[in-house]
Amino acid sequence: MRYTLIAVSSITYAMKAKRMLNNLGYFCEIERTPKNLATGCGYSVRVRDDPEMISSILERNGITIKGKLSVTR
Amino acid sequence: MNKNVYFDNAATGFPKPPSVKSAVLLALEEYGGNPGRGGHSYSIKAAEKVYSARCTAADFFCAEPENVVFTQNCTHALNLAIKGIVSKGDSVVISSMEHNSVARPCFALAHEDTTVNIAQVGKCDEATVENFKRCITPKTKCVVLTAASNVTGRVMPIREIAEITKKFGICLIVDAAQAAGVIPVTLDMGANIICVPGHKGLCGPTGTGMLITDGKYPLKTIIEGGTGATSLELTQTDFMPEHLESGTLNTAGICGLEAGLKYVSMMGLENIYHHENALCEIFLDGVKRNSEIITLRTGEHFVPIVSFNLKGIAAHELATALSNEGFALRGGLHCAPLAHKTIGTLPEGTVRFSPGVFNSQKDTVNLVNTLKKFAKSGI
Numbered sequence: 001m002r003y004t005l006i007a008v009s010s011i012t013y014a015m016k017a018k019r020m021l022n023n024l025g026y027f028c029e030i031e032r033t034p035k036n037l038a039t040g041c042g043y044s045v046r047v048r049d050d051p052e053m054i055s056s057i058l059e060r061n062g063i064t065i066k067g068k069l070s071v072t073r
Numbered sequence: 074m075n076k077n078v079y080f081d082n083a084a085t086g087f088p089k090p091p092s093v094k095s096a097v098l099l100a101l102e103e104y105g106g107n108p109g110r111g112g113h114s115y116s117i118k119a120a121e122k123v124y125s126a127r128c129t130a131a132d133f134f135c136a137e138p139e140n141v142v143f144t145q146n147c148t149h150a151l152n153l154a155i156k157g158i159v160s161k162g163d164s165v166v167i168s169s170m171e172h173n174s175v176a177r178p179c180f181a182l183a184h185e186d187t188t189v190n191i192a193q194v195g196k197c198d199e200a201t202v203e204n205f206k207r208c209i210t211p212k213t214k215c216v217v218l219t220a221a222s223n224v225t226g227r228v229m230p231i232r233e234i235a236e237i238t239k240k241f242g243i244c245l246i247v248d249a250a251q252a253a254g255v256i257p258v259t260l261d262m263g264a265n266i267i268c269v270p271g272h273k274g275l276c277g278p279t280g281t282g283m284l285i286t287d288g289k290y291p292l293k294t295i296i297e298g299g300t301g302a303t304s305l306e307l308t309q310t311d312f313m314p315e316h317l318e319s320g321t322l323n324t325a326g327i328c329g330l331e332a333g334l335k336y337v338s339m340m341g342l343e344n345i346y347h348h349e350n351a352l353c354e355i356f357l358d359g360v361k362r363n364s365e366i367i368t369l370r371t372g373e374h375f376v377p378i379v380s381f382n383l384k385g386i387a388a389h390e391l392a393t394a395l396s397n398e399g400f401a402l403r404g405g406l407h408c409a410p411l412a413h414k415t416i417g418t419l420p421e422g423t424v425r426f427s428p429g430v431f432n433s434q435k436d437t438v439n440l441v442n443t444l445k446k447f448a449k450s451g452i
Contacts, residue, residue, distance in 0.1 A: 010300075010301070010315050011301060011302070012109075012124060012138070013139065015120060015121060015124035015127075015138075016124070016138060019128070030120075031112050032112030040306065041301055042303075043109075
């Protein structure tokens with residue numbers, strides 16, 4: 001399984017991103033940002049589809065991306 | 074004695090809609106994790122609920138969800154706003170009808186070389202707007218204005234004053250303690266920051282309030298601490314809303330507040346105002362021919378609040394006598410000495426009739442009849 005973690009500033013922005021992406025038909029979940037992606041307590045949205053497109057949508061809507069990590073399991 | 078009737082909704086709204094009680098209970102049962110403080114399901118579930126409330130509030134006040142800050146009450150929100158924007162040497166303009174929740178934070182800053190100018194509220198809105206214009210100086214950093222007086226119910230000309238503050242690049246902070254949930258107060262009226270209690274017209278539980286900002290004027294913090302974000306840093310998180318929300322949130326209260334907001338939206342502001350204003354009209358019509366009962370209303374528009382006195386009787390004594398007859402009204406200064414100075418009712422104050430959405434015409438008529446009895450025979 002492959003997915004991408006997109007780290008954002010806070011739980012509030014993670015929730016905002018999730019709502020926005022769900023409304024656009026993208027499935028996503030929220031989880032803690034792993035330490036190899038960003039330092040400090042933070043949250044990421046986990047997405048399966050088109051991370052570049054999703055990142056672009058988030059940034060266009062004022063959500064700062066702190067980092068991205070592709071994961072294969 | 075009549076059954077107990079609560080007419081003190083300007084202090085806090087009571088009773089609460091059943092949906093608010095259910096939402097609080099559900100939160101205590103289902104949303105027990107600490108929102109934004111972990112990655113486990115309990116925390117995420119609570120955070121989703123808090124974010125849902127943020128979105129509901131944002132829709133209500135025409136804001137972005139991240140610019141909705143949950144607070145303990147309106148006073149807390151006003152302190153965050155006023156002390157967050159004003160620096161040493163700045164000037165602040167407030168109206169002559171402000172509650173102590175505005176006046177005291179401003180005068181606390183006056184000890185730190187901040188000038189507080191009080192704009193007199195005139196007999197008409199035009200006069201009030203002109204008085205505000207006269208108080209603005211190049212040092213004015215913000216104008217703080219109640220949307221409606223908690224003593225007389227008088228609605229202030231927010232849009233007109235917003236035109237002035239916008240023109241001069243001054244932050245407009247609106248205290249919507251008595252207006253939110255009764256008349257429209259939104260950011261698109263020109264306010265930069267709106268401070269509200271959750272527990273009055275918005276029908277939420279006590280211990281809830283909100284600061285809603287358009288984000289144009291960043292606020293310094295007066296409280297710092299854990300935010301669940303940027304935890305490695307020893308400086309405060311610099312993005313909203315966590316910047317202003319240190320410490321664990323009142324999840325159960327916020328859930329109740331969201332239910333209250335939904336209740337108000339479902340009922341409709343216009344319907345709520347129409348019902349409560351009709352009770353004020355009944356009250357005013359009932360007492361207007363009695364020369365012993367003095368009502369205090371000057372201005373053009375009002376939220377559903379009427380201040381009154383009975384000649385020769387101190388306000389708190391009249392309130393006690395009414396309480397003994399089963400009517401809960403507040404007597405005294407209502408934490409607003411500036412307003413009482415403006416309307417000439419210092420030092421005793423007034424008794425305040427503030428009906429809510431659950432009050433009836435019959436209860437209002439009974440109150441009027443009791444007042445008339447007091448006017449005729451004494452308390």
